[in-house]
Amino acid sequence: MAKYKLEYIWLDGYEPVANLRGKTQMKEFASFPKLEELPMWGFDGSSTRQAEGRSSDCMLKPVAVFPDSTKKNGVLVMCEVMMPDMKTPHPSNSRATILDDPGAWFGFEQEYFLYKDGVPLGFPPGGGFPPPQGEYYTGVGYKNVGDVAREIVDTHLDLCLDAGINHEGINAEVAKGQWEFQIFGKGSKSAADQMWMARYILMRLCEKYKVDVVWHCKPLGKDVDWNGSGMHSNFSTTYMREKGGKEYFEALMAAFDKYKNEHIAVYGPDNHLRLTGLHETQSIDKFNYGIANRGASVRVPHSFVNNGYKGYLEDRRPNSQGDPYKIASRILQTIATVPTK
Secondary structure, eight states: OEEEEEEEEEEOSOSSSOOEEEEEEEEEESSSOOGGGOOOEEEEGGGTTSSBTTBOEEEEEEEEEEEETTSTTEEEEEEEEEOTTSSSBOTTOSSTTSOOOTTOEEEEEEEEEEEETTEETTSOTTSOOOSOSSSOTTOOSHHHHTTTHHHHHHHHHHHHHHTTOOEEEEEEOSSTTEEEEEEEEESHHHHHHHHHHHHHHHHHHHGGGTOEEEOOSOTTOTTSSOOOOBEEEEEEOHHHHHTOOHHHHHHHHHHHHHTHHHHHHTSOTTHHHHOSSOSSOOOTTOOOEEETOTTSSEEEOHHHHHTTSOSOEEEOOOBTTOOHHHHHHHHHHHHHTSOOO
16 A cells, blocks of 8 residues: 545536636555545535535545656646535536536637736836747747746646656647647547646746736737637537538528637627737627638638538637536537537
8 A cells, every 4th residue: 555645626506717726635456546436525615606605515526547757656637626415516617517528529629828016927027028929839949938938838848748648749829928829629628627637737836936827818908910729629529520510501600600608608708808809819799711721710721621511619618717528518409509410
């Protein structure tokens, strides 16, 4: 038997964006614990906006487990928040009731800024701006990416792979101090579990660099010529990959247009600052799609069309603070309204 460090991680009750929380307990196991071996665990919900002080108990239900290579016998445990009866999902629990389909594949492209001393890495301290956007995207060299960001993103990549997370890649983004990583998963819950855990690992890693991860979709404001951050969501279902067809695709896009407001409602706060029709976005009140069009609501890859309208599509509207549980579920909800043959 060995003692394992179980770091339980959950989403708190803050709105409009939940924060990640974590705490650790020690348990003995003969080997790396399986999910079904992990106990539920209580916490003080009055300190996380999930309960009142006079009845503060909430429960953590393990739903996914990952090895933590930063610690000896380390375990990262993604949890849902439950009521004290240990059966009823807490109102803040955005995972418990979402649509899930193991045949639905999601690829999330998480953009974010790295900030130090109140400004993005590479911005002049105390105000002002670096040279304008142009060379930063996929850039290399100190003038483009500085002296610490690449170490952070490369280490994050390794930690995610060690944890068994399907981390698919990284790149410097369009704005100075802005980066992206990509997560792939099969099924909305699995894909979103991995995204939330990857976010947690990045934030925890940045602590030792005295750097903050800023997830806000437009941290520099909408009135400057600097890109915002999205979480472009690539998606496909078994039907889209194997059957598809132009008629089905057009019906699917009509449904996405019909439910555009319902999508925007769960695609992250302050999206009106980002979805302006500029900086590779479509306006928030419009819906369109286009082949290889990064200014569209939905980008249609050339490979999709060339393969007989089969494969995946990219919804470019979700923003960097969006909850991947809600985003994946809304996409599946809309897909479910379109008949298949």
